[in-house]
Amino acid sequence: MIPANNAVSKPVIGKTRARTGSLEGHLHRLTPYLFLAPSLLVFAMFYYFPFIKTIVMSGYITNNRGILKKFVGFANYLNLFRSPDFKQSLLVTLRFMPMVFIPTLILGMLMALIAEKRVKYLSPVTEVLFSLPMAVASASAAIVWRMAFHPSVGVLNYVLGTQFQWLTDKNTALFSVALVTVWLQVGFTFIFLVTGLRCVPAELIESASLDGCGALRQIVHIKLPMISPTLFFVIFFNLIASFQSFGQVRLLTQGGPGTTTLTLGYIIYLEAFQNKRYGSAAAMSMLLFLLLLSITLMQFRFERKGVFYN
Amino acid sequence: MVLRVVACLLLGLMMAAPVLYGFSISLMQERDIMSYPPKLFPVNSSLMNYAHVLRTIPIFRFIGNSAFVSLSVCLGQILTCSMAAYAFVFFRFKARGALFIAVLATMMIPGEATIIANFLTISSMGLSDTYQALILPFTTSAMGVFLVRQFYLTTPKELKEAAQIDGCGDIQFFAKILLPLSTPVLGALSVYTIINTWNQYMWPLLVTNTPEKRTVQIGISMLQFQESLSMGLINAGCICILAPSILFFAIGHKKMAQSLTAGAVKG
Numbered sequence: 001m002i003p004a005n006n007a008v009s010k011p012v013i014g015k016t017r018a019r020t021g022s023l024e025g026h027l028h029r030l031t032p033y034l035f036l037a038p039s040l041l042v043f044a045m046f047y048y049f050p051f052i053k054t055i056v057m058s059g060y061i062t063n064n065r066g067i068l069k070k071f072v073g074f075a076n077y078l079n080l081f082r083s084p085d086f087k088q089s090l091l092v093t094l095r096f097m098p099m100v101f102i103p104t105l106i107l108g109m110l111m112a113l114i115a116e117k118r119v120k121y122l123s124p125v126t127e128v129l130f131s132l133p134m135a136v137a138s139a140s141a142a143i144v145w146r147m148a149f150h151p152s153v154g155v156l157n158y159v160l161g162t163q164f165q166w167l168t169d170k171n172t173a174l175f176s177v178a179l180v181t182v183w184l185q186v187g188f189t190f191i192f193l194v195t196g197l198r199c200v201p202a203e204l205i206e207s208a209s210l211d212g213c214g215a216l217r218q219i220v221h222i223k224l225p226m227i228s229p230t231l232f233f234v235i236f237f238n239l240i241a242s243f244q245s246f247g248q249v250r251l252l253t254q255g256g257p258g259t260t261t262l263t264l265g266y267i268i269y270l271e272a273f274q275n276k277r278y279g280s281a282a283a284m285s286m287l288l289f290l291l292l293l294s295i296t297l298m299q300f301r302f303e304r305k306g307v308f309y310n
Numbered sequence: 311m312v313l314r315v316v317a318c319l320l321l322g323l324m325m326a327a328p329v330l331y332g333f334s335i336s337l338m339q340e341r342d343i344m345s346y347p348p349k350l351f352p353v354n355s356s357l358m359n360y361a362h363v364l365r366t367i368p369i370f371r372f373i374g375n376s377a378f379v380s381l382s383v384c385l386g387q388i389l390t391c392s393m394a395a396y397a398f399v400f401f402r403f404k405a406r407g408a409l410f411i412a413v414l415a416t417m418m419i420p421g422e423a424t425i426i427a428n429f430l431t432i433s434s435m436g437l438s439d440t441y442q443a444l445i446l447p448f449t450t451s452a453m454g455v456f457l458v459r460q461f462y463l464t465t466p467k468e469l470k471e472a473a474q475i476d477g478c479g480d481i482q483f484f485a486k487i488l489l490p491l492s493t494p495v496l497g498a499l500s501v502y503t504i505i506n507t508w509n510q511y512m513w514p515l516l517v518t519n520t521p522e523k524r525t526v527q528i529g530i531s532m533l534q535f536q537e538s539l540s541m542g543l544i545n546a547g548c549i550c551i552l553a554p555s556i557l558f559f560a561i562g563h564k565k566m567a568q569s570l571t572a573g574a575v576k577g
Contacts, residue, residue, distance in 0.1 A: 129322030
């Protein structure tokens with residue numbers, strides 16, 4: 001079947017070549033661009049153009065409707081590094097990041113190891129339950145968690161026997177937001193890790209256990225190295241998502257108490273849409289972009305060095 | 311084995327606990343919610359809060375808006391992403407490599423770096439508080455193009471050659487042969503985009519300002535800032551908008567998980 005197909009395909013290629021030059025040939029060469037046009041148009045309007053506009057805007061002072069008024073060069077950026085709020089939001093974000101991605105990774109890994117083996121009837125249910133938060137919006141999550149955080153009648157204090165003012169104490173507020181964020185992200189992490197684990201060749205595990213390699217050593221010496229590409233992707237994804245946390249911050253703490261939960265994602269929102277200082281907000285966005293870019297580049301470099309590809 | 315089953319179900323219950331807790335509160339009366347010790351299960355359970363939601367909040371309007379916006383975004387992505395993927399896989403042309411990188415590069419631009427300018431564009435176009443504002447910016451995605459492309463790469467090239475011999479043109483081949491073949495990947499893309507659009511918060515918060523155009527997340531979260539409303543009512547509203555997305559997720563879960571991880575997980 002296949003060789004026959006190949007035999008016939010040759011003249012077709014010849015025919016396509018012969019068409020170039022003619023009107024039909026020109027049209028034929030345009031076809032791929034026509035198919036790309038809708039998607040490129042949207043990218044141009046809502047990705048490339050606004051990105052460039054943000055770069056430009058970060059060099060200007062704007063009025064409250066976003067019209068560029070005065071070119072100030074790098075003044076917006078310099079002002080940011082003099083602003084205590086912005087410095088604080090960088091610090092908050094740097095503290096928030098490990099608070100989210102480390103527990104997410106450990107929990108996600110644990111869940112993946114538990115759910116790894118396919119069991120009839122059980123696996124589909126487990127997988128949906130373990131990744132359930134993927135279906136929940138940050139805004140909805142904030143609403144259901146808010147009640148659990150309630151200091152006097154919330155279930156968290158009751159179960160733990162504590163008396164924390166979860167969302168209004170400056171020592172626990174960031175932790176509380178991180179807890180909700182971990183819950184929101186762990187489902188996605190689990191899905192990737194469990195798929196990764198299932199792709200580890202069964203013979204490898206079998207021969208290891210024949211050699212007397214225990215379950216824990218199998219995990220550390222075989223499974224983890226084998227899924228390291230997935231692991232890196234998941235770490236990278238979680239870092240970026242924790243940088244951008246917005247809905248849960250706005251609905252749980254509004255950056256407070258004081259500025260203790262003022263993440264980068266939230267301060268950009270405040271600067272742009274409450275203070276209407278679009279130029280300065282654009283400068284913040286660009287710094288956020290550069291931070292994310294450097295994380296990505298670091299990830300690529302790490303990946304080349306430390307990841308085992310089969 | 312028994313241990314595994316118990317561990318799976320216990321952990322699964324823990325993951326679902328916040329949602330179940332919200333559901334339980336939505337069935338309680340205000341004095342039970344505010345009593346100590348906190349109750350995990352409703353004592354005098356009633357659907358009163360739900361009846362109250364229907365009376366006080368245009369919840370069907372919000373759900374209708376979100377459903378319309380999510381479906382439109384989904385249709386848009388199916389169309390633009392599969393067309394772009396078709397061009398990348400089945401044609402050789404000069405700018406192919408460069409354009410593919412240009413598409414992937416949009417993944418590197420964080421939402422924060424475009425949202426301000428997009429907001430200003432939409433308002434200057436007079437599109438604030440319209441469905442267009444909620445839909446247009448999301449009608450394509452690099453992820454979608456990438457997903458569909460990965461799928462097309464696995465379809466045999468001979469398929470198109472054979473179709474050409476039978477006199478099938480480029481557009482015909484795409485619409486009549488390739489699209490029907492790609493239902494698995496398009497299904498996965500649909501589940502992913504519909505859930506994501508349904509769950510959007512920041513963008514609809516910025517571009518809508520009347521209840522007529524508000525989407526579910528905005529409509530419900532606004533209740534939280536109204537002190538006069540009870541927690542039971544707010545949780546009932548929240549469950550109303552969570553139920554469709556969780557149901558949809560449970561149905562489409564397998565397909566979505568397979569396609570999403572296909573590109574990132576290597577054996």
